[in-house]
Amino acid sequence: MAWFPPVRRVATALPLLCLLMAPATLSTAAEGPYTPQFDKDDKLTFPAGYRDWVFLTSGLDMSYGPAMRMGHSMFDNVFVNREAYQAFKETGTWPDKTTFVLEVRGAADKGSINKNGHFQTPEVMGLEVHVKDMARFHDDGWAFYAFDANELTPKPAEQLPVEQSCYSCHQSHGAVDTTFVQFYPTLKPIAAAKKTFSASYLAEKP
Amino acid sequence: MAWFPPVRRVATALPLLCLLMAPATLSTAAEGPYTPQFDKDDKLTFPAGYRDWVFLTSGLDMSYGPAMRMGHSMFDNVFVNREAYQAFKETGTWPDKTTFVLEVRGAADKGSINKNGHFQTPEVMGLEVHVKDMARFHDDGWAFYAFDANELTPKPAEQLPVEQSCYSCHQSHGAVDTTFVQFYPTLKPIAAAKKTFSASYLAEKP
Numbered sequence: 001m002a003w004f005p006p007v008r009r010v011a012t013a014l015p016l017l018c019l020l021m022a023p024a025t026l027s028t029a030a031e032g033p034y035t036p037q038f039d040k041d042d043k044l045t046f047p048a049g050y051r052d053w054v055f056l057t058s059g060l061d062m063s064y065g066p067a068m069r070m071g072h073s074m075f076d077n078v079f080v081n082r083e084a085y086q087a088f089k090e091t092g093t094w095p096d097k098t099t100f101v102l103e104v105r106g107a108a109d110k111g112s113i114n115k116n117g118h119f120q121t122p123e124v125m126g127l128e129v130h131v132k133d134m135a136r137f138h139d140d141g142w143a144f145y146a147f148d149a150n151e152l153t154p155k156p157a158e159q160l161p162v163e164q165s166c167y168s169c170h171q172s173h174g175a176v177d178t179t180f181v182q183f184y185p186t187l188k189p190i191a192a193a194k195k196t197f198s199a200s201y202l203a204e205k206p
Numbered sequence: 207m208a209w210f211p212p213v214r215r216v217a218t219a220l221p222l223l224c225l226l227m228a229p230a231t232l233s234t235a236a237e238g239p240y241t242p243q244f245d246k247d248d249k250l251t252f253p254a255g256y257r258d259w260v261f262l263t264s265g266l267d268m269s270y271g272p273a274m275r276m277g278h279s280m281f282d283n284v285f286v287n288r289e290a291y292q293a294f295k296e297t298g299t300w301p302d303k304t305t306f307v308l309e310v311r312g313a314a315d316k317g318s319i320n321k322n323g324h325f326q327t328p329e330v331m332g333l334e335v336h337v338k339d340m341a342r343f344h345d346d347g348w349a350f351y352a353f354d355a356n357e358l359t360p361k362p363a364e365q366l367p368v369e370q371s372c373y374s375c376h377q378s379h380g381a382v383d384t385t386f387v388q389f390y391p392t393l394k395p396i397a398a399a400k401k402t403f404s405a406s407y408l409a410e411k412p
Binding site for chain 1: 313
């Protein structure tokens with residue numbers, strides 16, 4: 001999707017048109033510092049302003065299983081609250097109240113002038129949150145939540161049980177403080193410079 | 207790249223490790239409102255803080271040509287300065303001084319526990335900028351720039367000649383004010399609601 005004739009690329013692209021519509025409320029969130037909000041039942045309020053946060057990375061159809069064909073493609077976009085991102089740049093690790101949002105979006109391949117590759121559609125297919133709250137989560141300080149992407153304004157969600165594999169996988173393979181910093185291209189060099197990689201990550205790093 | 211067992215997805219992913227290193231300076235930019243800066247030779251200063259801006263979309267290997275195989279994959283990440291994004295959410299169009307950065311990043315498919323799909327690597331393969339300055343650019347108010355992604359701190363760049371196809375393509379196919387809002391999933395619904403789509407886009411929209 002280059003904007004002009006390629007300097008270092010073979011193909012350029014300026015594709016067009018998406019077929020599906022996303023909830024408009026996802027793009028009209030409040031500004032200001034973010035702190036995770038929990039209701040009286042300990043459910044996490046959906047961080048509706050996450051599209052104003054800092055983008056960390058995007059993947060297409062990533063999986064750690066064998067070649068399972070899904071019949072369709074999806075992008076994953078990862079965001080983190082701005083305060084946590086600034087702190088990471090200074091320290092190489094995550095402060096308390098750090099909150100990640102993983103947004104799963106539809107991927108299309110053909111659309112108007114786009115002839116190859118994949119582009120993101122407005123269809124939101126999943127919304128997952130990873131939040132650090134040392135006073136609330138007494139294992140490693142982190143918890144996972146899944147929100148209903150079909151809702152215009154996703155309802156508060158319960159913490160996913162700590163027995164789910166997300167917890168053990170992040171603890172075993174996350175490069176920094178149970179998070180996949182090894183996949184966040186602008187932060188990985190900072191963690192390397194600050195020497196904040198986890199022992200488990202350094203042990204399995206080739 | 208789901209963080210936990212799939213709710214609405216078949217495959218989950220928590221991949222690991224990137225092979226290439228990006229310039230660290232790209233991730234340590236200044237905060238605050240952004241205004242494009244031009245030097246005495248009318249070259250645009252590279253907006254080094256763009257990773258703190260608002261993420262609009264990401265594509266993989268997009269192109270508008272026939273099936274040209276590049277032999278490798280690349281992601282395109284598109285960012286816009288925060289002030290412009292806020293203005294767009296209110297008005298459905300872009301204010302003066304709006305600045306986009308298109309960042310081209312390496313894509314890898316195999317890496318540690320990732321077995322399928324593509325993830326972004328720290329390798330920055332291209333940096334392209336689209337800037338609106340009504341007093342400076344007297345055609346449609348916009349200009350394009352290409353920066354050297356190999357430089358730790360990219361040097362100021364000259365405006366690309368208006369004869370290049372990026373200008374005519376954006377003018378012909380951009381959904382809003384010569385920009386590809388049809389591909390920015392959170393902004394397309396706003397443009398639809400505010401009725402700010404261009405006549406050319408509405409004419410070619412299926």
